[in-house]
Amino acid sequence: MKYSIFSLLKQGLKDNKEWPEAWSSPIIKSRYDVIIIGGGGHGLATAYYLAKEHGVKNIAVLEKGYIGGGNTARNTTIVRSNYLWDESAMLYQHSLDLWNGLSQDLNYNVMFSARGVYNLGHTLQEMRDIERRVNANVINGITAEVVLADEIKKRIPLINISKNVRYPIMGASYQSTGGVARHDAVAWGFARAAAALGVDIVEQCEVTAMDIDNSKIVGLNTTKGYVATNQVGCVAAGHSSVLAEMANVRLPIESHPLQAFVSEPMKAVLDTVVMSNAVHGYISQSDKGDLVIGAGIDSYNSYSQRGSPHVIEHTAAAILELFPAFSRARMNRQWGGIVDTTPDACPIISKTNVEGLYFNCGWGTGGFKATPGSGHVFASTLANDSPHPLAVPFAIERFYNGHLIDEHGAAGVAH
Amino acid sequence: MHLEEEDFSYSGEALIARPNNPSSISDDEWGDYLFMRKNPKGRHVEQWQHSSGCRKFFVIERNTMDNTIYSSYTMIQASKEIKHETN
Numbered sequence: 001m002k003y004s005i006f007s008l009l010k011q012g013l014k015d016n017k018e019w020p021e022a023w024s025s026p027i028i029k030s031r032y033d034v035i036i037i038g039g040g041g042h043g044l045a046t047a048y049y050l051a052k053e054h055g056v057k058n059i060a061v062l063e064k065g066y067i068g069g070g071n072t073a074r075n076t077t078i079v080r081s082n083y084l085w086d087e088s089a090m091l092y093q094h095s096l097d098l099w100n101g102l103s104q105d106l107n108y109n110v111m112f113s114a115r116g117v118y119n120l121g122h123t124l125q126e127m128r129d130i131e132r133r134v135n136a137n138v139i140n141g142i143t144a145e146v147v148l149a150d151e152i153k154k155r156i157p158l159i160n161i162s163k164n165v166r167y168p169i170m171g172a173s174y175q176s177t178g179g180v181a182r183h184d185a186v187a188w189g190f191a192r193a194a195a196a197l198g199v200d201i202v203e204q205c206e207v208t209a210m211d212i213d214n215s216k217i218v219g220l221n222t223t224k225g226y227v228a229t230n231q232v233g234c235v236a237a238g239h240s241s242v243l244a245e246m247a248n249v250r251l252p253i254e255s256h257p258l259q260a261f262v263s264e265p266m267k268a269v270l271d272t273v274v275m276s277n278a279v280h281g282y283i284s285q286s287d288k289g290d291l292v293i294g295a296g297i298d299s300y301n302s303y304s305q306r307g308s309p310h311v312i313e314h315t316a317a318a319i320l321e322l323f324p325a326f327s328r329a330r331m332n333r334q335w336g337g338i339v340d341t342t343p344d345a346c347p348i349i350s351k352t353n354v355e356g357l358y359f360n361c362g363w364g365t366g367g368f369k370a371t372p373g374s375g376h377v378f379a380s381t382l383a384n385d386s387p388h389p390l391a392v393p394f395a396i397e398r399f400y401n402g403h404l405i406d407e408h409g410a411a412g413v414a415h
Numbered sequence: 416m417h418l419e420e421e422d423f424s425y426s427g428e429a430l431i432a433r434p435n436n437p438s439s440i441s442d443d444e445w446g447d448y449l450f451m452r453k454n455p456k457g458r459h460v461e462q463w464q465h466s467s468g469c470r471k472f473f474v475i476e477r478n479t480m481d482n483t484i485y486s487s488y489t490m491i492q493a494s495k496e497i498k499h500e501t502n
Contacts, residue, residue, distance in 0.1 A: 241454035252450035254427070255479070299425040303456045303479050310421050343450050400446035 003107050022188060023067075023195035028202045031228040032060045034382060035220060036235055037207050037243060039063025041072040041183075042360060042367065043235035044190035044201075045375020046382070048106075051197035053376075054383035059199045061191075062222060064206035068187040071237050074305075074337030075368040076260050076282065076294040078273055080117045080178030082144050084133050087393040087405050088346055089140045094390055095373025096177060102372055108189030110181050111287065115272050117178035118152065120322070122167035122278035129409055130173045143177045158269055158325050165321055167278045178369075180273060180284055180292075186371055210246040210357070217247075217356040231356045233382050238303065238338025240361035249352045251361070252399050253340045256297040257307035258365055259315070261334035263326075265289030274322060277409075281318030291329060293319055297339060297365060306336045339365050344404040349378055349391040358382055359396070424466040428452050428459070429474045429493060456480060460497060 001007060001020050011019050034050060036043045039061045050056045079099055081092035098105075099112050121127040130146060137144035148171045149161045161169045191201055202224065210232070211219035219228040234243045238255040265288050275282035281295045295315035298307035312334060320327050342348060342362040347370070349360050360378040363370060377388035387395060398404055434440050434448055453459070459479045464472045474493035476485045488496060 239456070241452075242456050245453075245455075250447060250451040251454070252452060254452055254454050255456075300477075301427075301454060301459055301461065301479050302482070304481060308420055310419075399450040400442045402442075402446075 003109075022192040023201055026200045026202065028060065028205060028222070028224045028227060029058075029200065030226075031058075032200070033058040033229070034231045034233065035059075035227065035229045036061045036233045037220075038235040038237065038239075039067050039187075039191070039201060039203065040070050040235065040237060041186050041190060041371035042237075042363070042374045042378070043233070044187060044194055045372055046233055046235060046360065046378045047199045047201075047375075048190050048194040048197065049376045049379035050383060051194060051199055054379060056383060057198060059194075060227070061194070061199060061201045062205045062207060062220075063201065063203045064223075066203050067191045067201065068184040071337040071339070071367070072187040072371075073184040074260065074335055075183055076284070076292050077180045077183045077286075077368060078117065078178070078275070078282065078284065078366075079112065079181055079369040080175050080273075081142055081369070082117070082119070082133065082137050082173060082175045082178070083407055084136050084409055085405050085407060086140060088407050089137065089142055091347075091373060091377070091390050091394070092370060093140070093142055094376070095370045098372035098376060099181065103189075106189040106193040108185065108192055110185045110189050112179065112181040113287070114177050114179040115284075116174060116176045117273040118147070118156070118172040118174050118275065120152075120172045120274065120276040120278070121170050122276065123170070126278060127170050130171065133409065134173050137173075137175075143175055145174050145176075147172050147174045156270070156272065156274065158323050159274065160322060160324050167321065169322070178273065180286070181368075182287070183368060186368075190371075190375070207243065207246070210243075212247060212354055212357075215354055217354055229356075231358075231382060233358045233360060233378060235360045235378070237361065237363065237367065238340050240340050240359060244359065247352065247354050247357055249354065249357070249359070251348070251359070251396070252343050253348075253362055254301050255303055255338050255340055256300070257302045257304065257336040258294070258297045258339045259307040259311055259334065259336045260292065260294035261312065261315075261331050262286070262293065263291040263329040264332050266291070266329065269325075270323075276318065276322060279318040279321050281315050281322070283319050283323070290332060291326065297341065298336075303338055304336075305338060339363075339367075341365070343399070345407045346405040347374070347394055348396055349374070349381060349387065349394040350396040351381075351385075351387070352396070418468070422465060422467040424464045426462040426464055426472070428454075429462040430460060430497065458485065460493075
């Protein structure tokens with residue numbers, strides 16, 4: 001069913017009781033041409049673009065939980081592309097280009113809202129880095145500007161630009177084309193659009209082993225039985241190392257909890273996204289009205305989807321330094337997701353030594369913004385058995401030949 | 416004795432031996448030593464430093480799913496007692 005004003009009216013008149021399910025729950029088949037492990041945004045986007053742009057017919061997405069239950073619905077929904085280095089700037093800008101028009105493409109409202117993103121600078125060195133990054137962005141055709149403290153105060157009235165704090169705000173980089181999107185709608189929208197193109201989305205199906213014969217992938221053991229296939233794309237975020245171990249592939253990934261929390265809903269007080277590396281936090285206000293707050297990872301490896309309380313305390317302190325008025329806001333929910341961090345804060349989109357086995361992982365703390373672009377380039381990589389031009393620099397080989405893409409400045413805390 | 420987590424700093428997977436002669440090994444071996452990690456879901460042998468205290472490094476074995484700590488070692492104990500198990 002196509003979603004439109006007419007279908008909305010029609011179903012509304014029927015008391016909303018006859019909406020068809022957004023995607024079906026197929027019985028897993030015994031063989032697929034391509035299997036995507038991981039039904040998060042990136043995995044679903046990969047399947048969607050494989051079916052839509054590369055005409056692959058027989059695709060499955062295997063999800064061990066349920067759609068919209070993992071990191072796709074655990075992040076803080078920030079979208080931007082103002083990365084320093086050409087390789088990552090091009091990749092994230094490719095994604096931003098897809099965000100514009102994604103709701104129409106998927107026929108599903110992902111509520112992408114280009115409300116702008118501020119990355120604050122609190123020291124002279126940070127301002128120098130910001131100017132350098134903004135200049136690099138402009139050269140790469142990415143919308144960016146440097147904004148000073150007085151102007152920030154005009155645009156964001158609640159922000160505290162007093163010099164009487166530990167890290168006074170001096171300025172910011174501003175990307176007006178960045179913003180937020182509704183994260184679970186992104187998973188649902190891609191799932192629905194992929195299913196409409198014939199992709200089997202199999203939930204509650206965990207991969208338990210990989211069947212590798214003579215360095216070629218030939219099948220997967222799952223909790224729903226054995227499936228034969230010759231192409232597998234692993235898009236499992238924090239669990240990438242678990243999959244890699246099944247194939248004896250080594251990854252430079254460490255899994256960490258990343259916590260976030262939201263306040264009770266309140267009237268509109270913040271119409272943009274504000275992030276700060278120095279005080280270590282970021283905040284926006286959702287369309288529902290809740291303040292969405294996050295910060296850095298817990299330091300230790302973990303798969304527990306929860307972190308330590310001192311990280312929450314630190315995050316709250318950072319946000320209150322920027323917005324003292326929020327000291328009275330009551331927090332509603334707090335949670336953690338498991339992120340897959342790499343040594344250079346850049347993703348891995350790569351073939352492996354096992355023929356037919358590919359990984360798209362290592363997006364770490366900032367993968368949400370890349371969802372459509374990541375799926376798009378990974379689909380091309382799988383379909384052609386050769387990396388998409390934008391994915392070439394992100395192959396696993398960079399950890400052996402030394403061509404790292406150090407984005408800690410643009411990605412370290414800011415997500 | 417009970418100490419807060421904030422007294423300690425995490426420093427990743429333990430017992431990664433630096434190759435004896437880096438200039439004689441391949442890029443693959445050097446890259447593996449520098450960057451590749453086990454990152455297990457389950458028992459993990461890892462280094463911590465008591466950074467706000469005695470500043471000594473030590474090794475624990477911890478479950479990465481529920482944070483159960485099975486055992487702790489000084490660096491010397493760890494290199495003698497658990498190296499052969501983890502390799």
